[in-house]
Amino acid sequence: MSTADIDSAHPLELNQPRFSVKKPEPRYDKQGDMPDAQRVETAMRYFVKDFGAVAATYMESCIHCGMCAEACHFYIATENPKYTPIWKLEPFKQAYKREAGPFAAIYRALNLKKKVTVEQLEEWQELLYDSCTLCGRCTLICPMGIDIAALVGLARHGMNQAGLVPHELWAVAERAEREGSPLGATPKVFKERCEWLADDNEVEIFVDKAQADVVAAMSSIEIMKYPGSIVATSKILNHLGLNWTFRSDGYEATNFGMLSGNSAWQREASMKLINATIAAGAKLLILPECGHAYGAMRWQGANIYGKPLPFRVLHISEFLAENTKSGALKTKPLSKTMTFHDPCQVSRRGGAIEAPREVIDGLGAELIEMQDTKGLNWCCGGGGGVVTIHRADHIRYQAFQIKMKQIDNTGAEMLVSSCSNCRQTFDDGQDHFHWDKTMLSLLDLVADNLEDK
Amino acid sequence: MDLLQFARGPALTWALAIFAFGMTWRLAGILLLKRRPDYSEPRNATSWPGALKLIISRSWPRREFIQRTAFGQALGYIFHIGLAIVVFGFAPHILFFRGLTGLDWPNLPNAIIYLSGAITLGALIVVLGRRLIHPVLRLLSNFDDYFSWFVTFAPVATGMLAVAHLGARYETLLAIHILSVALLLVWFPFGKLMHAALVFVSRGSTGALFERKGASI
Ligand code: HEM
Ligand code: SF4
Numbered sequence: 325m326s327t328a329d330i331d332s333a334h335p336l337e338l339n340q341p342r343f344s345v346k347k348p349e350p351r352y353d354k355q356g357d358m359p360d361a362q363r364v365e366t367a368m369r370y371f372v373k374d375f376g377a378v379a380a381t382y383m384e385s386c387i388h389c390g391m392c393a394e395a396c397h398f399y400i401a402t403e404n405p406k407y408t409p410i411w412k413l414e415p416f417k418q419a420y421k422r423e424a425g426p427f428a429a430i431y432r433a434l435n436l437k438k439k440v441t442v443e444q445l446e447e448w449q450e451l452l453y454d455s456c457t458l459c460g461r462c463t464l465i466c467p468m469g470i471d472i473a474a475l476v477g478l479a480r481h482g483m484n485q486a487g488l489v490p491h492e493l494w495a496v497a498e499r500a501e502r503e504g505s506p507l508g509a510t511p512k513v514f515k516e517r518c519e520w521l522a523d524d525n526e527v528e529i530f531v532d533k534a535q536a537d538v539v540a541a542m543s544s545i546e547i548m549k550y551p552g553s554i555v556a557t558s559k560i561l562n563h564l565g566l567n568w569t570f571r572s573d574g575y576e577a578t579n580f581g582m583l584s585g586n587s588a589w590q591r592e593a594s595m596k597l598i599n600a601t602i603a604a605g606a607k608l609l610i611l612p613e614c615g616h617a618y619g620a621m622r623w624q625g626a627n628i629y630g631k632p633l634p635f636r637v638l639h640i641s642e643f644l645a646e647n648t649k650s651g652a653l654k655t656k657p658l659s660k661t662m663t664f665h666d667p668c669q670v671s672r673r674g675g676a677i678e679a680p681r682e683v684i685d686g687l688g689a690e691l692i693e694m695q696d697t698k699g700l701n702w703c704c705g706g707g708g709g710v711v712t713i714h715r716a717d718h719i720r721y722q723a724f725q726i727k728m729k730q731i732d733n734t735g736a737e738m739l740v741s742s743c744s745n746c747r748q749t750f751d752d753g754q755d756h757f758h759w760d761k762t763m764l765s766l767l768d769l770v771a772d773n774l775e776d777k
Numbered sequence: 778m779d780l781l782q783f784a785r786g787p788a789l790t791w792a793l794a795i796f797a798f799g800m801t802w803r804l805a806g807i808l809l810l811k812r813r814p815d816y817s818e819p820r821n822a823t824s825w826p827g828a829l830k831l832i833i834s835r836s837w838p839r840r841e842f843i844q845r846t847a848f849g850q851a852l853g854y855i856f857h858i859g860l861a862i863v864v865f866g867f868a869p870h871i872l873f874f875r876g877l878t879g880l881d882w883p884n885l886p887n888a889i890i891y892l893s894g895a896i897t898l899g900a901l902i903v904v905l906g907r908r909l910i911h912p913v914l915r916l917l918s919n920f921d922d923y924f925s926w927f928v929t930f931a932p933v934a935t936g937m938l939a940v941a942h943l944g945a946r947y948e949t950l951l952a953i954h955i956l957s958v959a960l961l962l963v964w965f966p967f968g969k970l971m972h973a974a975l976v977f978v979s980r981g982s983t984g985a986l987f988e989r990k991g992a993s994i
């Protein structure tokens with residue numbers, strides 16, 4: 325399918341509570357018109373292309389103990405063995421052993437590992453995309469310490485190059501590449517939104533200041549669905565009296581190129597943000613309430629840039645924590661009980677585990693932790709692009725029930741997180757289950773409780 | 778040359794040579810691959826403590842997981858410890874290692890060795906049964922899993938038969954035992970038994986990478 329067909333064949337559902345494209349029936353998606361044999365060859369080449377010593381170690385180390393299944397919400401919720409995390413890599417393990425491992429020559433000569441077929445890859449599309457949120461919980465149970473989530477990420481590179489990505493994810497990624505944002509938040513739309521939000525909320529929102537100490541970025545989910553985040557960010561930065569700005573040449577922090585497995589698109593999205601921050605001469609880039617945006621910029625940004633970034637990168641929760649601790653951020657006490665949902669990419673895999681807790685503490689709220697929390701929290705089920713994929717809805721809802729139970733058990737009055745993608749997943753789950761809990765944003769909460777100056 | 782002489786001589790020598798070559802080849806094939814520099818600003822400047830931490834801490838289950846993994850892990854502990862006792866505690870084995878390396882250490886009483894051997898065999902049989910029944914393990918398992926089980930089970934079983942003088946002449950039983958060890962050594966570097974070495978590399982890599990980010994390990 326050419327890019328021109330994408331919009332008509334898979335129109336984006338921009339007016340729905342979550343965005344994705346309509347095509348819910350079960351299917352295997354293919355992009356482009358590559359012959360099957362070439363798809364397989366391409367998938368394998370791109371999979372092993374980024375292979376370093378660490379990934380090879382992981383591929384060699386699995387002892388098939390099956391424990392990883394016991395950590396994954398998709399297996400626990402369905403008890404279907406195909407959702408065992410390491411099984412999601414099976415064709416890639418097979419290909420690795422045959423094509424790239426230390427004994428590849430023997431495997432090939434004796435045909436001990438068969439060639440991977442396109443049918444296998446089609447079947448695995450569901451396992452590598454629909455049923456993996458890249459949450460990394462499995463990584464924490466594996467007795468061999470294999471980072472299975474990282475391997476799924478690598479396998480997605482192969483699938484993407486072979487044109488074997490679920491359409492919704494591919495379509496939003498392609499749109500992000502084409503328009504600068506996956507959901508229609510073009511620079512023009514973004515600037516207009518900032519203007520009317522500034523008017524409506526009587527808050528100063530800086531866009532495209534030539535020089536600023538701080539550049540703030542947003543996720544498209546916030547721009548289109550939770551624009552309150554733009555207002556909240558502005559209020560807080562103004563409250564702190566900082567010289568800050570949004571940049572219309574670099575405001576989109578989500579990275580659907582990364583999620584869908586397209587390294588070139590990933591690079592392009594990251595470089596926009598990096599260049600905009602440098603152009604403003606800023607010393608700090610604040611990432612929005614978005615999990616994968618944190619992984620993409622905080623941990624991969626410098627490696628895409630090719631050298632250390634000339635500015636600091638903080639997740640908004642880290643930024644709020646720093647300013648809470650320093651006393652610069654003053655809030656009115658909020659005497660409520662709340663529980664916090666750790667966004668996997670910020671907390672478990674990103675290392676910003678205590679920051680949101682320091683902010684909650686600063687707010688004077690009482691935090692009631694879930695039974696499994698911090699690095700061991702359960703994923704909401706919508707990360708890794710899964711929430712965009714319609715045909716994954718049924719297993720996503722099954723997995724979401726684990727989270728609902730954990731939250732209900734706390735008995736907390738408020739439910740808070742710091743990721744708009746999680747929030748979107750929670751909103752959708754709340755709607756589906758007619759649940760009485762609404763996910764709130766930590767950023768909004770702070771902005772709503774700023775002390776008057 | 779009778780069977781025992783063959784087992785003790787060329788069979789074992791060749792097996793050790795293949796073992797050494799295979800181990801070196803596989804480890805080198807992995808470790809000599811490129812490692813990309815990481816330019817991100819580390820949360821923790823030194824990352825090796827993370828490697829150490831994960832190598833040690835991953836040896837027992839976390840509170841969050843224990844309910845679901847306790848049975849499998851208990852089994853694992855039982856047969857690994859059993860194997861270690863039998864391999865390194867039995868007087869004739871120590872003699873063999875002394876011949877190979879020059880090192881010597883005190884042996885354990887035979888009664889403990891036999892009991893450990895029996896428990897190990899029992900645990901390994903349960904391990905195999907579980908692999909055949911558990912839906913996840915059944916799906917994951919391939920030739921390597923079953924063959925690795927077999928070459929682990931065989932030396933313990935034949936060793937027990939030899940000391941019990943069961944089924945054939947002692948010399949024949951001993952020869953079979955040594956041949957089964959040779960088979961274990963030959964297979965070791967090529968299949969999943971390699972985990973005995975890779976467990977440190979793999980846990981260590983993840984531990985160091987995650988410590989750098991302050992991520993959960
Ligand atoms: C430093 C030494 C070793 C360490 C740290 C180690 C660690 C492990 C771990 C963590 C597992 C998974 C546990 C589980 O499934 O519950 C395992 C499985 C296994 N190990 Fe080891 N191991 C070591 C040495 C050995 C040796 C020397 C052998 C045999 C000669 C062996 C044979 C096995 C077998 C057969 C399994 C798989 C059991 C199954 O089928 O599930 N291990 N090992
Ligand atoms: S990363 Fe998360 S969703 Fe993916 S296999 Fe592991 S536990 Fe399951």
Ligand code: SF4
Pocket residue numbers: 385386387388389390391392393410465466467468469470472
């Ligand atoms: S837990 Fe680790 S070693 Fe065990 S099957 Fe899963 S990936 Fe393999």
